[in-house]
Amino acid sequence: MALRTIGPKAAAALDEELMSAGAFSIDQLMELAGLSVSQAMYRLSPPTQSPNVLVACGPGNNGGDGLVAARHLHYFGYKPIMYFPKQGKNEIYGRLRTQLEQLRVPFTDDFKAAIAKSDWVIDAIFGFSFSGEVREPFPAVIKALAESKIPVFAVDAPSSWNIEGGPPSDGPGKDYNPDALISLTAPKPLVKWFKGRHFVGARFLGQEIADKYDIDVPQYKGSDQVVEVPVSSVKL
């Protein structure tokens, strides 16, 4: 079965429905999404191989998924380092930050120095709601991701890519193609241009709501929260 993709408007409507009629809280959805990110990271490279993971978080929900993932990475034995230069307004970001501070997970303002000391980097800067221009301080960060010598794992979207149109034709993300990507709930159309290892996570959709949004629940194995799905198995 080839998985169908979901565009940014439908993905936003799905999130909205889960949190209204679905009665989910943002805390629940972000916890399950972030957990699946951390478990995909474990499959990509366990902490014995790559303890130092730099987690770059944007100001919105994608950044929140990164904050949750980093906490679970700490529990798994990694030594995450956080780059989180702009905290969004929703109070959840402050709580997720405090949870990491309680675990003594360090935060840095110097992305370039941190990437030089890391084994992997997680791009949780922008997700499916991104469009338009990359704002400060992220252009230099995305340029560093594009030029990164260490592998990059993107959450839901390679940051700066157009969700439907793929990599930008110019700007800092022009030559950015991460090594791995996790699609949350369902792949976005941009996976057409993506060439690395691809996972699907955020296992919280029932069949009924998946049908309503014309997407497919992937074949998770057992009680797993994440599944690897080659891009060739996505209906583009």
Added chain:
Amino acid sequence: MALRTIGPKAAAALDEELMSAGAFSIDQLMELAGLSVSQAMYRLSPPTQSPNVLVACGPGNNGGDGLVAARHLHYFGYKPIMYFPKQGKNEIYGRLRTQLEQLRVPFTDDFKAAIAKSDWVIDAIFGFSFSGEVREPFPAVIKALAESKIPVFAVDAPSSWNIEGGPPSDGPGKDYNPDALISLTAPKPLVKWFKGRHFVGARFLGQEIADKYDIDVPQYKGSDQVVEVPVSSVKL
């Protein structure tokens, strides 16, 4: 390493600290706890063997863990049936119930009829804050669990057991000894009297807070959210 136990007062203080200084929400903690319950259920018996799981939920946090677990069991392919006769005051229980209703998970008021049609039953009635008398309508339910011909899996405590003193000397839980038990964060003293398969879940403690409460983070494997720990490996 033998795991130390945590008594009911310290367990309550730990929960309180996680939600104050720790900045966790009840939604986050309950989601991770309930997920670990569902994953332990999967290890006990996958849905291909035992699709029909009756989940008995009490009015408090233990019941909330059961509501979350049931939702994940649905995602894993089980057909859970809910017995949830008394809903606690915290608004989270209403939301967790709605999440199950959205998945068309049935709720029943007839525990005896439901257990007769089930393959396993999860006891999420009372947790570590239980003491004193079993109130209506639960005495008959606990008697049915004690006499159950199908296997029983208890969440954090076999309901009606004294958290420090174990099985009651009389009343409906007198001869109740479930087949499996999951301890959330750390075993409670009652495990001394428990004879079945034992798991630990709710993987959300850092080393620092575990040390503060004189408990041990068990040796989870990889990115797992649950680990089987024989009772012989608990320091009693």
